[in-house]
Amino acid sequence: xxxxxxxxxxxxxxxxxxxxxxxxxxxxxxxxxxxxxxxxxxxxxxxxxxxxxxxxxxxxxxxxxxxxxxxxxxxxxxxxxxxxxxxxxxxxxxxxxxxxxxxxxxxxxxxxxxxxxxxxxxxxxxxxxxxxxxxxxxxxxxxxxxxxxxxxxxxxxxxxxxxxxxxxxxxxxxxxxxxxxxxxxxxxxxxxxxxxxxxxxxxxxxxxxxxxxxxxxxxxxxxxxxxxxxxxxxxxxxxxxxxxxxxxxxxxxxxxxxxxxxxxxxxxxxxxxxxxxxxxxxxxxxxxxxxxxxxxxxxxxxxxxxxxxxxxxxxxxxxxxxxxxxxxxxxxxxxxxxxxxxxxxxxxxxxxxxxxxxxxxxxxxxxxxxxxxxxxxxxxxxxxxxxxxxxxxxxxxxxxxxxxxxxxxxxxxxxxxxxxxxxxxxxxxxxxxxxxxxxxxxxxxxxxxxxxxxxxxxxxxxxxxxxxxxxxxx
Amino acid sequence: xxxxxxxxxxxxxxxxxxxxxxxxxxxxxxxxxxxxxxxxxxxxxxxxxxxxxxxxxxxxxxxxxxxxxxxxxxxxxxxxxxxxxxxxxxxxxxxxxxxxxxxxxxxxxxxxxxxxxxxxxxxxxxxxxxxxxxxxxxxxxxxxxxxxxxxxxxxxxxxxxxxxxxxxxxxxxxxxxxxxxxxxxxxxxxxxxxxxxxxxxxxxxxxxxxxxxxxxxxxxxxxxxxxxxxxxxxxxxxxxxxxxxxxxxxxxxxxxxxxxxxxxxxxxxxxxxxxxxxxxxxxxxxxxxxxxxxxxxxxxxxxxxxxxxxxxxxxxxxxxxxxxxxxxxxxxxxxxxxxxxxxxxxxxxxxxxxxxxxxxxxxxxxxxxxxxxx
Numbered sequence: 123x124x125x126x127x128x129x130x131x132x133x134x135x136x137x138x139x140x141x142x143x144x145x146x147x148x149x150x151x152x153x154x155x156x157x158x159x160x161x162x163x164x165x166x167x168x169x170x171x172x173x174x175x176x177x178x179x180x181x182x183x184x185x186x187x188x189x190x191x192x193x194x195x196x197x198x199x200x201x202x203x204x205x206x207x208x209x210x211x212x213x214x215x216x217x218x219x220x221x222x223x224x225x226x227x228x229x230x231x232x233x234x235x236x237x238x239x240x241x242x243x244x245x246x247x248x249x250x251x252x253x254x255x256x257x258x259x260x261x262x263x264x265x266x267x268x269x270x271x272x273x274x275x276x277x278x279x280x281x282x283x284x285x286x287x288x289x290x291x292x293x294x295x296x297x298x299x300x301x302x303x304x305x306x307x308x309x310x311x312x313x314x315x316x317x318x319x320x321x322x323x324x325x326x327x328x329x330x331x332x333x334x335x336x337x338x339x340x341x342x343x344x345x346x347x348x349x350x351x352x353x354x355x356x357x358x359x360x361x362x363x364x365x366x367x368x369x370x371x372x373x374x375x376x377x378x379x380x381x382x383x384x385x386x387x388x389x390x391x392x393x394x395x396x397x398x399x400x401x402x403x404x405x406x407x408x409x410x411x412x413x414x415x416x417x418x419x420x421x422x423x424x425x426x427x428x429x430x431x432x433x434x435x436x437x438x439x440x441x442x443x444x445x446x447x448x449x450x451x452x453x454x455x456x457x458x459x460x461x462x463x464x465x466x467x468x469x470x471x472x473x474x475x476x477x478x479x480x481x482x483x484x485x486x487x488x489x490x491x492x493x494x495x496x497x498x499x500x501x502x503x504x505x506x507x508x509x510x511x512x513x514x515x516x517x518x519x520x521x522x523x524x525x526x527x528x529x530x531x532x533x534x535x536x537x538x539x540x541x542x543x544x545x546x547x548x549x550x551x552x553x554x555x556x557x558x559x560x561x562x563x564x565x566x567x568x569x570x571x572x573x574x575x576x577x578x579x580x581x582x583x584x585x586x587x588x589x590x591x592x593x594x595x596x
Numbered sequence: 597x598x599x600x601x602x603x604x605x606x607x608x609x610x611x612x613x614x615x616x617x618x619x620x621x622x623x624x625x626x627x628x629x630x631x632x633x634x635x636x637x638x639x640x641x642x643x644x645x646x647x648x649x650x651x652x653x654x655x656x657x658x659x660x661x662x663x664x665x666x667x668x669x670x671x672x673x674x675x676x677x678x679x680x681x682x683x684x685x686x687x688x689x690x691x692x693x694x695x696x697x698x699x700x701x702x703x704x705x706x707x708x709x710x711x712x713x714x715x716x717x718x719x720x721x722x723x724x725x726x727x728x729x730x731x732x733x734x735x736x737x738x739x740x741x742x743x744x745x746x747x748x749x750x751x752x753x754x755x756x757x758x759x760x761x762x763x764x765x766x767x768x769x770x771x772x773x774x775x776x777x778x779x780x781x782x783x784x785x786x787x788x789x790x791x792x793x794x795x796x797x798x799x800x801x802x803x804x805x806x807x808x809x810x811x812x813x814x815x816x817x818x819x820x821x822x823x824x825x826x827x828x829x830x831x832x833x834x835x836x837x838x839x840x841x842x843x844x845x846x847x848x849x850x851x852x853x854x855x856x857x858x859x860x861x862x863x864x865x866x867x868x869x870x871x872x873x874x875x876x877x878x879x880x881x882x883x884x885x886x887x888x889x890x891x892x893x894x895x896x897x898x899x900x901x902x903x904x905x906x907x908x909x910x911x912x913x914x915x916x917x918x919x920x921x922x923x924x925x926x927x928x929x930x931x932x933x934x935x936x937x938x939x940x941x942x943x944x945x946x947x948x949x950x951x952x953x954x955x956x957x958x959x960x961x962x963x964x965x966x967x968x969x970x
Contacts (some may be wrong), residue, residue, distance in 0.1 A: 192621055194618045194621070194626065195618075255846065341891070348949050383607075405921065415748065461620075484601060486617075488619060488620075490619065490623060490955075492623075495872055495873075508884065510884060510886075510887035512887055513857070513886055513887045513888065516884065516885050517884045518617055518881070518882065518883045518884065519881060519882045519883075519884075519893070520617050520618075520619055520879070521879065521880060521881075521890075522619040522620070522623055522625050522877070522878070522879045523876075523877065523878045523895060523897060524623060524625070524875070524876070524877045524878070525867075525875075525876045525877075525897045526872070526873075526874065526875055526876070527869075527872055527875065528869045528870060528871055528872045528899045529872075529898075529899055530897070530898065530899075531867070531896075531897070531898035531899075532629075532893070532895070532896070532897040532898065533896050533897075534878075534880065534893070534894060534895040534896075535892070535893070535894040535895075535897065536880075536882060536891075536892065536893050536894075537890070537891065537892050538852070538882055538884045538889070538890070538892075539889065539890045539891070540887045540888060540889075547761040
């Protein structure tokens, strides 16, 4: 076969001007860099926590120091030095229920990100975290009347009705010893959300938490705990962004989701951390009988990501769907994917992921599908498609399957390739310019994920990708 | 080397069959560890292969390959001259074997681990009365020059009293074609690693791997195909049947190295699971460092569907007979592919152990053979 010279698609980088703005930290409370028991005690004392939480933090700190990172794991995080990370930075403000009560610089930040507008138009409730603390939290009255609780973990801990619930569920799905950065999270967690949806309640509009890390050389460690009781229904949206610095930032949040019998939870994430961010986040859901878990995940930012949302299909006939897209550009090494553990009988799992690599960006898709001995008639399918937009980028697919039930049926397929010249030619023969044709192909590639999002977030995602096709340059 | 019953020093070999990219360690899929005998070679003169074989990546990894080298009775270098079509298969016996297939030549390499106690093939067979486990190993490295065509046939057909390590490394130059057929039909533990590097342009690699795991068999397979030259083609097909308490791990990696523009690689595994006590682990990996390529992989893991069972029942077959059909098809294929009487005899003997004498007789009669494979 003769050597071919093929044109390459040029795709513009994500336009980050929307996200790359900062405000002074003057007047902020910022703890010393590093990780000591005194810092952990200070965080706990500031939050006036129950003693069990302090003890949990201190034990997690010991675990963090004792645990080693696996030497054979993913992209390097050598640039992350906890001695140069402040684990707690707080603006001098109290949590507000009205945007007018939020300090101007913070309010401007969230307005530029479109959060108040989204709240007015399409959300049942909003939480906004700025660095280590929630600065705004509100929920529609009619949702509250149904008994839905949407608050911070800190506030739930101070409520006699909810403190025992937090105690019962916090750290149970993701134990502090799960891995090194889970331990770190439990030592210094701050902010995040507590959501409780009573049995049978269907929340019509999504709840959204938005996490903004403004401070340089800081970490954000929010904890999200969601309990969806029997027969209830919730869509929760999580958004994150940060301005770019040259000093490493760290995000090591944790998300614990309990989906009870016959309940449904959709958890959507648009993650757009800046390219100096180490995003080492842990998410896990436990799904009971006849319940359904849906993940929609868009990962665009960060320097290095380790992100593998896990679903445990514990109950019979439970199911999960995972739709994800990852975009890795210059200087990014994103190690993402998902894990599904099928333990119940007649459980089903469907995983559909896309990745786009350009400008030397590295994408690694990892998955694990584990079918336990009790998972009779379990069904799982994994599909992974990767698009390479130039020859200096990289895309790896590393799935693993462990099947221990004879009646289970597990399928996996993956493809890696570039935009086909034939496809472009076909579209051009029908009147599209080459740039339009390539734009359509890439748009169509991302569409299965973006269509899973509410319209406003699909638009945001498309803006994030900002796939401006600028013709073909060899 | 004949099997022995005296105890010999042992060595724990770790990180065998490690794939180029790894997954979560808690899944225990990233490698395998074996306890193997360590015969002393002190005082022996070892005639090594020519140096150019040293750099060839072998599927089981450097540590296990070094162990096999250290236990081999000798090194054997075979060269097939340019343009020659060698009819007689090159049978890998108890030596570290290097095969050079010169430009335009054709050759067949056979590795066989039969089930008889008198092991004619394998390196470092040994064992102890204490554990009753014997160890055998085979190592072959192949260089296929431009336009060469190499067929590799591997058969492991031993009983549960054996653990077998098989390591293959291949490099292929421009337009070289490599066909590999693997039949892993039995052994208490089978650890097989194959690595092939398509260094030249327009080279092609086809692999068909069929396996059977039953009883307490442990089967650990590692396939690594590095596509380095332009316009290479790789097709990997694995299929197997697992029953009883068999444990199988398959790692298959297609590595589209930077510079492999125009290359395409695909890999597909089908696994039939017949028992709830089976452990089946599959890790199909594509690594891609080049944009003008296509990589695909797929895996299906399951049992015989209820509709299929009903279909077969309607035709008078019990479930056990239906399942035996799959196993029999595997032995059929192995017998057809077997290149000589030694291999055929080994396959027939293993078929007798697995399917019983009656079905094994059916097999050989259908192929016009006797029970010795002649």
